[in-house]
Amino acid sequence: xxxxxxxxxxxxxxxxxxxxxxxxxxxxxxxxxxxxxxxxxxxxxxxxxxxxxxxxxxxxxxxxxxxxxxxxxxxxxxxxxxxxxxxxxxxxxxxxxxxxxxxxxxxxxxxxxxxxxxxxxxxxxxxxxxxxxxxxxxxxxxxxxxxxxxxxxxxxxxxxxxxxxxxxxxxxxxxxxxxxxxxxxxxxxxxxxxxxxxxxxxxxxxxxxxxxxxxxxxxxxxxxxxxxxxxxxxxxxxxxxxxxxxxxxxxxxxxxxxxxxxxxxxxxxxxxxxxxxxxxxxxxxxxxxxxxxxxxxxxxxxxxxxxxxxxxxxxxxxxxxxxxxxxxxxxxxxxxxxxxxxxxxxxxxxxxxxxxxxxxxxxxxxxxxxxxxxxxxxxxxxxxxxxxxxxxxxxxxxxxxxxxxxxxxxxxxxxxxxxxxxxxxxxxxx
Numbered sequence: 001x002x003x004x005x006x007x008x009x010x011x012x013x014x015x016x017x018x019x020x021x022x023x024x025x026x027x028x029x030x031x032x033x034x035x036x037x038x039x040x041x042x043x044x045x046x047x048x049x050x051x052x053x054x055x056x057x058x059x060x061x062x063x064x065x066x067x068x069x070x071x072x073x074x075x076x077x078x079x080x081x082x083x084x085x086x087x088x089x090x091x092x093x094x095x096x097x098x099x100x101x102x103x104x105x106x107x108x109x110x111x112x113x114x115x116x117x118x119x120x121x122x123x124x125x126x127x128x129x130x131x132x133x134x135x136x137x138x139x140x141x142x143x144x145x146x147x148x149x150x151x152x153x154x155x156x157x158x159x160x161x162x163x164x165x166x167x168x169x170x171x172x173x174x175x176x177x178x179x180x181x182x183x184x185x186x187x188x189x190x191x192x193x194x195x196x197x198x199x200x201x202x203x204x205x206x207x208x209x210x211x212x213x214x215x216x217x218x219x220x221x222x223x224x225x226x227x228x229x230x231x232x233x234x235x236x237x238x239x240x241x242x243x244x245x246x247x248x249x250x251x252x253x254x255x256x257x258x259x260x261x262x263x264x265x266x267x268x269x270x271x272x273x274x275x276x277x278x279x280x281x282x283x284x285x286x287x288x289x290x291x292x293x294x295x296x297x298x299x300x301x302x303x304x305x306x307x308x309x310x311x312x313x314x315x316x317x318x319x320x321x322x323x324x325x326x327x328x329x330x331x332x333x334x335x336x337x338x339x340x341x342x343x344x345x346x347x348x349x350x351x352x353x354x355x356x357x358x359x360x361x362x363x364x365x366x367x368x369x370x371x372x373x374x375x376x377x378x379x380x381x382x383x384x385x386x387x388x389x390x391x392x393x394x395x396x397x398x399x400x401x402x403x404x405x406x407x408x409x410x411x412x413x414x415x416x417x418x419x420x421x422x423x424x425x426x427x428x429x430x
Contacts, residue, residue, distance in 0.1 A: 196224030325375035360415035
């Protein structure tokens with residue numbers, strides 16, 4: 001009797017599908033399922049081919065060949081990541097990528113570029129540029145992430161796109177002969193969450209943001225990486241989105257000097273924003289040694305307290321989220337610090353009491369909350385987990401860390417805790 005007939009009379013197909021779905025992030029197990037039975041094959045393939053990462057022309061050619069041999073697989077692709085090869089020239093490279101973009105008609109998430117191999121839009125083969133713009137306009141696309149790409153045509157902001165998440169990091173923009181900003185209608189683009197960081201010229205982007213029909217005037221959430229010229233962009237976007245913005249999130253990275261200063265835009269009067277309900281301050285903190293980690297955490301907690309003191313309008317925001325994200329470096333000394341060391345160091349900081357006094361004294365309502373979270377850093381651009389901050393740790397270990405974190409933070413912030421507004425959590429997938 002075949003494996004298929006063994007399975008068929010005993011287990012309903014719905015249950016088999018549920019079993020495969022539970023293995024969605026285990027590629028080896030999915031591969032075994034696909035080889036085990038025809039009853040498991042299609043469901044396994046929907047997960048195996050849901051995400052494609054291409055970092056070379058060879059990757060592009062292999063994926064094209066494999067999926068052209070079974071065209072049904074194209075319909076399973078939901079996420080495409082094109083990483084490090086746009087700076088390479090070659091007709092085959094462009095042809096394969098443009099072919100993949102045309103065939104992946106159910107695409108929901110598209111990543112273009114990364115922070116290691118900076119590239120120019122005009123080094124991308126022409127057929128790929130055309131295919132990318134067509135993919136940007138795809139009705140199924142909800143998340144678009146463009147990283148470290150120079151000379152991106154400003155006409156992208158005139159495309160008809162309806163995005164849940166639009167990430168623009170390390171980009172520069174250029175004028176497009178076919179696009180006149182003065183007469184352009186930018187109302188076709190809608191974005192719920194805008195994520196930005198900038199390391200170069202921002203004049204053209206500022207012009208886009210200032211446009212009367214700019215998508216920025218309708219965003220609900222703004223994510224700011226506190227890098228480069230992002231501070232200059234931040235005020236412009238915040239002003240543009242005054243009557244739509246509900247959440248502001250800051251991602252703060254340590255500078256080379258270890259400085260964790262908050263940006264100048266945090267001095268903005270948030271009382272003028274009628275729909276702003278949530279402020280998120282997320283800090284990436286390098287774990288290199290016990291001493292430097294202690295200094296960094298002390299600086300972070302002190303700076304947060306300073307900003308709430310200097311800008312009372314921050315305290316009027318109903319939901320305040322502070323997240324500390326330990327980021328293990330690849331050094332021998334950092335590897336000696338486990339989670340229990342990190343928790344002890346974080347929670348021995350004396351400045352917690354100062355922050356507790358400030359937060360406990362603010363005017364509250366039934367909707368008010370203060371979340372103090374511990375983030376578990378996910379590795380470079382979501383491709384792999386990094387160091388002891390791994391979110392791949394078992395659920396039991398996460399539960400232990402979460403319980404210890406809750407006890408320690410509530411002990412350090414007794415006033416806010418007794419007020420019933422303090423929430424603690426461990427976020428395993430930063």
